[in-house]
Amino acid sequence: MQEFTVPKEIGSISVQQFLRRHCGVSARLLAKLKRVENGIMCKGVKVRSIDILHGGDVVTLRFPQDEGNILPVKLPLHIVYEDDTVLILNKPPFMPVHPVRDHQTDTLANAVMYYAAQKGEKYTFRAVNRLDKDTSGLILAVKNGYSHTFLIQHTQKRYTALCEGELYGSGVIDSPIRRMEGHTIQREVSPDGARAVTHYESIEVCCGHTLLSLWLETGRTHQIRTHLSSIHHPLAGDEMYGGSREIFCRQCLHCEALRFMHPVLLKEMTVRCPAEDWLKMLKDFKGRG
Numbered sequence: 001m002q003e004f005t006v007p008k009e010i011g012s013i014s015v016q017q018f019l020r021r022h023c024g025v026s027a028r029l030l031a032k033l034k035r036v037e038n039g040i041m042c043k044g045v046k047v048r049s050i051d052i053l054h055g056g057d058v059v060t061l062r063f064p065q066d067e068g069n070i071l072p073v074k075l076p077l078h079i080v081y082e083d084d085t086v087l088i089l090n091k092p093p094f095m096p097v098h099p100v101r102d103h104q105t106d107t108l109a110n111a112v113m114y115y116a117a118q119k120g121e122k123y124t125f126r127a128v129n130r131l132d133k134d135t136s137g138l139i140l141a142v143k144n145g146y147s148h149t150f151l152i153q154h155t156q157k158r159y160t161a162l163c164e165g166e167l168y169g170s171g172v173i174d175s176p177i178r179r180m181e182g183h184t185i186q187r188e189v190s191p192d193g194a195r196a197v198t199h200y201e202s203i204e205v206c207c208g209h210t211l212l213s214l215w216l217e218t219g220r221t222h223q224i225r226t227h228l229s230s231i232h233h234p235l236a237g238d239e240m241y242g243g244s245r246e247i248f249c250r251q252c253l254h255c256e257a258l259r260f261m262h263p264v265l266l267k268e269m270t271v272r273c274p275a276e277d278w279l280k281m282l283k284d285f286k287g288r289g
Contacts, residue, residue, distance in 0.1 A: 001062050002146065002264055008055035015040060016049035018059065024150045025061075032145075038062055063144045070125055072114035073105045079115075081271050085147050085264050086140060087112065090273045093136045093250050097127055108139060128155055129255070132222070137255030138273050147263040154261035159214045159224060160203075160275040162252035162282070163233040164243060167210040170201040173227040177220045186240055187222045189230040196220040198227045206279050207286050209236055213256075224253060236278070247285045252278050 004023050006013065019025040019040075025033075030049065033039035038046050041060040042053065053059065078090040089108065091097065096107045109125040116123060126148040128140040140155060142148045178193030180186045197217035204211045210233065214224055222241075228234055229241035237248030254275035262269050 001060055002144075004059045004061070006053045006055050006057045006059070010055055012052050012054055014049065015042075015047050015051050015053055015059065018053055019049075019061075023146075024153070025146055026149050029063075029145050029149070033061060033063070036062055061146070063146065070099060070109045070113045071105055072117045073110035074114050075106065075111035077108075077111045077115055080138065080273055084143070086142050086151075086262070088258065088271050089139045089141065091131055091136060091139050093134050096133045097130050097139060098125075103133075112141060128152060128260075129157055129219075129258070131255055132225075132251075132253075134250040135253045135255070136275070137253075138258050138271060139255075140258050140260065142263075150263040151260055154263075156259045157216065157255055158257040158259075159216075160254045160256045161212045161214055161224060161228070162236045162248075162278040163210050163212055163228050164236055165208065165210065165233045166205045167200075167212065167233050168202050168205065170199070173198045173200070173231060175227060175230055177223060177226050179221075185222075187220070187226045189226060194218075194220060196223050196227065198224060200228075204279065207282050209279075209282055211279060225251060236282075247282060248278070252276075 006018060016030065019030060034049065039062050040047050042057055080090050081088040091108050096103045098109050099107050112125045123143040126142050128142060128148060128151045131137060131139060140151065142151060174197045175189040176191060176193035177187050177196040178190045180188045195218060199215050201213045202210055203213055216223060225235055225238055225241045234241045234243035235251040235253055237243055237245050238251035239245055243251065256275055257270060257272045259268065259270045
């Protein structure tokens, strides 16, 4: 359940207008709430979407039960933070987030569904952000549809990456991205692509590589991988985009921090999880040479 208080300065407003305009409830979720017993309540009484609310009224939403079809599977799960609304996980590399054709029982979603079942909780797996199978780091998941819609608009991500070559200072890559012709997954920079903007800052240069901190204005598929490759600094280990696997067996990309507005507490939260020590691994490899 979730409560919303009508601000006194609003005065009088219909339930539908308040939930849609001021609470971020989607039309789809609102339609579902209408079909749930006591789905929308005010002062202990069920209300309709056309009923009028007044300043100071408290509206309570009872979310519908989820009916997910993801198979629960007992798998290792690194939980960084959890409450009644959100679940933040540190995804290891080589694990898909969602089931796909060749990965039906070894994904983060399978692990979360098993964990939820063990706790006696029933919700479907909803990830606010997504990471490639070989990318590690923080995944923000939620336990109801409203929070998912809310957090898509109120979440910022910061990544750590190790790229090839020496890259100093900071900069912005503002280059449109499209799917590469003849490929289903691989992307490329192209004038007729969708706008994509990546900000980067050099942290340390070492052994012909650069440790970077990055944040995105847009969320295109393979955006960081495509952009860094386009400026001739592909991620270490990223063979698809021109990186070498001589040292690293996967792309060195990690979602290190999430900053978001909590959909229930309505306070800003930041969660961090550091990446592997790629520079140490790099120095150890070079030291053996």
